[in-house]
Amino acid sequence: MDTDELIPHRFLRKPLSAGYGNFLFRDKRYAAGDREDAGFILNQPPYRRAQVLVAGRNFGCGSTREGAVYALRDFGIRCVIAPSFADIFTGNCVQNGVLPVVLPEPAIAALCTLLEQQPGSQVTIDLALQTVRYPDGTLRGFEIEPSRKAQLLEGLDEIGITLKYAAAIARFENRYRTQLPWLAPVKAA
């Protein structure tokens, strides 16, 4: 699932204030004339209120567009479970409070079977404990880097944290510009 499918480019010009939820999977969810396609799973109850998306390999590959994550988030998706994610997409998820969970392919196949047997059944993700609870009670652990976990749990102001290093950045710049004196910043064109 690539970012063009998650949100086609023509919606990336829309103001964020109105919400991007309606743009999620737009070309799959809506038929001609922008009518909802009743056959698309996210247009059917109970999936209209889905909070967890279970997906295939290399989820979110393609462009850097953060709109893909805004669309998931604004639709109500809090967590995506997949065998692998594109690197840029993972970073964008963490920046916007969407949890990417990597599970092995067989574990995802087993989860899909359960979800198909009992449509609308519940999957519970505990980020603090790093577990996924399947509808049948099976518990599965997952890995997440500590800094990403902290950012998702605590909603940290990353810029504020980095600016605590402002003196180190200034020292670095001085040394760097001395070492590479030909790197004059560009002047306004």
Place this chain on the structure above:
Amino acid sequence: MSAPRTMLQKVIDLHTVEQRAGELLLYVDYNVVHEGPFYAFDGLAREGRAVMRPAQTLGFADHYVPTVGRELGSAGIADPEARGMVERLQANAERTGIVHFGISHPQQGIMHVVFPELGMAHPGMLIVGSDSHTCTNGAFGALAFGVGASQIKHVLATQTLWFRQPRALRISVDGSLRPGVGAKDLALAIIVRIGMAGGSGAAIEYAGSAVRALPMEARMTLCNMTIEAGARAGLIAPDETTFAYLRGRPHAPQGAAWPEARAFWQTMSTDEGASFESEVVIDGSQVQPMVTWGTSQDEACAVSDVIPDPCAMTDPARRTRAEHALAYMGLAPGTAMKDIAIDRVFIGSCTNARLDDLRDAARVVRGQQARIPAIVVPGSMTVKRAAEAEGLHDVFRSAGFEWREPGCSMCTGANGDLVPAGERCASTSNRNMEGRQGKGSRTHLVSPAMAAATAITGRLADVREMAGA
């Protein structure tokens, strides 16, 4: 003696400001943005934060600019939302003081064409951008990669970025590429070989005699497609080709600074004996002119081949994906690629809109006539002027091609240059996902020479069978 290091490691070490668990704070030489990440500027304003080093961020109007009727600048953009995007970048640039290549700038063009052609990408630099194809600049031996709007905001505010060490993957292309085979074909062949996620979590160093033999613009094409293999970045060691390209460009070091910079750049290549987490070796002489048949870049084959049968694929996920792709593309297994009729041709994009690309295409087109609509969109005003000075625009126009103004155009269609639903486009761009060139559009990725040949024959064509090639 310190341990031998890869080029990737040298660039990372050169830019490391601080470390914390699992992450490095890296200093950013240049931050390049297009109209897209307005969220970053909005967020910064809302938080009352300033741009730390405005001279090190460059804004480019490329995604939303029209490729015809540019006389009135942004005021001439008919679509109010597209006009808003171009004007919003301009307003943000004026407010924050970042460098702006707007719609009427004499050097306007696609960010990944303009930035390197002005001599701004140097070996050893760390360059980030709001576009995934920022990895193009790795052709110079820079570490260059795309990030989302939140991280662009972080770079605007701090001139740094928290970074996870990627694994080092080396792809060596030995031997030499055959006539009619170019960097685009090589890039697609590599993606077929390692898969769309084959570069996941990695930075790729491209090496080997076939890579060293590539001119600078072809190296940019190769590095540009790195993201399509799922890798963060692709790098090529700086050498005489790199230095010759940079020498004399507006933002390359001048005078006494030149030999000093050049001596430094020569130290940035991978040391003998440095180790990579994984290595792939490809025989360059076996690479064929490539075409995609599906909706991801690893669904590609030689133009002389037939569409593979998904039933013969052993990986069930791959098989399902291929079945979906063929249904979307309206194609059947076993069809010869050269039998596929094409509706239109797009020559352009950050992958293939530089002067050498247009020369490759023009060589095939000269004296011929296009059977289907074909547009040529130069990558920048600089490319356009240089091409016109050689008369390439006349070659294209007299063959029935449209010669347009620079921008991203039909690669992503953000400016309204779209492929109608159900139509099949041979495109020199980088992505062939469902709906990429417009809802229902069907994309076949090819090299500029192959796109030109396809326009002449009206079918996917093997450039090696064309008179001018």
